[in-house]
Amino acid sequence: VRIKFVKPSFEIDMLGQTGIEKLKHIEKIARLCYKTEDKITDDSYEKLIKHLIKLDHTAMIEHANFAVKFIANRAFTHELVRHRPPSFAQESQRYVGYGDAIEFIIPSWSGIKPFECDGYIVNDDIRLAVNTVADRIWVNSMIGAASDYKQLLDNGWKPEQARDVLPNACKTEIWITTNFREWRHIFKLRDHHTASPQMRELMELLHIRVAGMIPGVFD
Ligand SMILES: Cc1cc2nc3c(=O)[nH]c(=O)nc-3n(C[C@H](O)[C@H](O)[C@H](O)COP(=O)(O)OP(=O)(O)OC[C@H]3O[C@@H](n4cnc5c(N)ncnc54)[C@H](O)[C@@H]3O)c2cc1C
Secondary structure, X not given: OEEEEEXXXXXXXXXXXXXXXXXXXXXXXXXXXXXXXXXXXXXXXHHHHHHHHHHOOOOHHXXXXXXXEEEEEHHHHHHHOXXXXXXEEEOOOOOOOOOOOEEEEOOOOOOOOOEEEEOOOOOHHHHHHOOOHHHHHHHHHHHHHHHHHHHHHHOOOOHHHHHHHOOOOEEEEEEEEEEHHHHHHHHHHHOOOOOOHHHHHHHHHHHHHHHHHOOOOOO
């Protein structure tokens, strides 16, 4: 069985609008409250958005959203789906049988470099990618789980049954779509020193990226 050890990643989908267009849309919506639509200029959204955030008038920022696709491990997504307002779509372990390869997400605190192997065959790639005893224990555990999974399939179990032996480190893909207000909440909890390390690894970078694309909301 082909086994891949990969780094986690994400991609942002702004759903057809730039960050500034989304902010201008929020401004239009929010100005209805005060009937000040006539005050809209090219950059008036900056002050208005600041005002909304300062007053906690954050129902207004529910009127804009964006989506993110994460490639991460199953523990990451298990934590992420505890958030109730967002919409999710996740790669299924019932219907996807990892025909080409079983992938595992490399722990952020390990020194393991991305590599591929076939079962327990030890080759130069493994020697180069894995250096410490703990890293070797982890890699061997993943190879064992992947081999057992494949053997269960070969012996007639379906993916939804054989998945029982797959660990948290198994790679999965998930789309999450939600509004700015909920993203602010997610960043508050998940880009925080108390968040789990693999959650923080992606959320910190995503937060920085999003704050640059949508100024004033995620600072
Ligand atoms: C560091 C950390 C450790 C954690 N450890 C554990 C753990 O050990 N065990 C565990 O089970 N969970 C754990 N969690 C998950 C946590 O309890 C929440 O389920 C998760 O963070 C989602 O947050 P939330 O409920 O605030 O927000 P969301 O579901 O994203 O909702 C956003 C906000 O909407 C409001 N809201 C949503 N639904 C309701 C509702 N039904 N009633 C009232 N208000 C609502 C709340 O204001 C909420 O903050 C942990 C989370 C973190 C960040």
